[in-house]
Amino acid sequence: MSKKDIFGDDIDSGKSFEDFEAMFAQSEAGGLKTRVSVGDKIRGEILSIGKEESFVSTGTPTDGxxxxxxxxxxxxxxxxxxxxMIDVVVLSTKGGEIRLTMKGSKSAEADSLEDAYDMELPVSGTVTEVVNGGLRVNVQGKTAFCPISQIDSRFVTDASEYVGKKFDFLITQFDKRNIVVSRRKLLEMQKVENEGAFMQKVQVGAILEGRITRLEKFGAFVELESGVEGLIHLSxxxxxxxxxxQEVVSPGQTVTVKLLKMEEIDGKLKLSLSMKQADGDGNPWNSVPAKFPVGTVVNGKVEKKEVYGLFVNIAPGITGLLPKAKWRDHVDGAQFENKKRGDDIAVQIDEIKFEDKKISLGVPGAGEDHTWRAHQPASGSGFGSLGDALKGLQIKPKK
Structure with missing residues (x-):
């Protein structure tokens, strides 16, 4: 059997006889492909590199x-x-020619939109206008429709912000009259890919940088990498x-965080982050015993008022409780009763429970006996002195 008998043509002069012998042996063993299909992934050898086009072996008689x-x-x-050797994907097999692109290439150009639809390859498109229910997108000179729910991974209320911008899309419906595209589906696929890579390279406890994307009442969401987002709880x-x-961060702000927890729940990656623990030994409680020994009088600010007492902030990150029972019977109790959030207040350190991160506060000087003040007569009562009190007292002589 000749070389021409196997391949139907003469062997390319650029291929060595050894290459042919290997292909011949593979053919005899039944392992040589005779054709490839659109979407096939191939590892091939670069045979030539030209100014515009290059050729790669496909494992078939036809190079790609x-x-x-x-x-x-x-x-x-x-x-x-x-x-x-490079990894490539078959884009088309029309006219006896095999067209290839690099595996994983986002800019893969299909020979037609139909090929891109069949292979689930991204296509570039420009949003041209907002229409009822979605947007019109120009894709390779053709008009496609993108439902408003598919233009982004988040809920969109104002679609006009996308007009004039260019994005990558996946074609979800294709026929001669209708082309429907989705950017959301592509973003979700990329998100899964990025999350998988993130989990492999990052460990719990890592210090990372990210950007605040949005704020909720329970915390702030941070984008650590493209498609990888975590939550900093309010606490x-x-x-x-x-x-x-909003008291601490704002959207768009770059922050440093510590990764506290990483887990998959229902197929979704959940990341718990902390800003306050990202600065190493930044816990202000570590300095409490030395800075606020029991008996110290400090100036603080009322942080919250409850029926059972006042929460007083005495230093950044340090808050103690002044129980109502400690001022209720105090001679100056009225001034504490009238305090509200944000008011300045002087308090005394009564007790520190370091392990529980709790401080019990008291009224300055409450250890002194001030009960005599409650019995002091008011001015002008006629009983301002001991002499006044004895006036009119009649002492009867003993009989």
């Missing part, structure tokens, strides 16, 4: 063509050499007590 621009690096220089924003995340 790939645009040389797909072989360029970020500096627009060819990063491969003839003989290198983990700062050591001080806050009532809303």
């Amino acid at each position: 063509m790939i645009f040389t621009r797909d072989l360029l690096d970020e500096n627009k220089e060819v990063k491969y050499h003839v003989g290198d 983990e924003l700062t050591w001080s007590r806050v009532h809303s995340p």
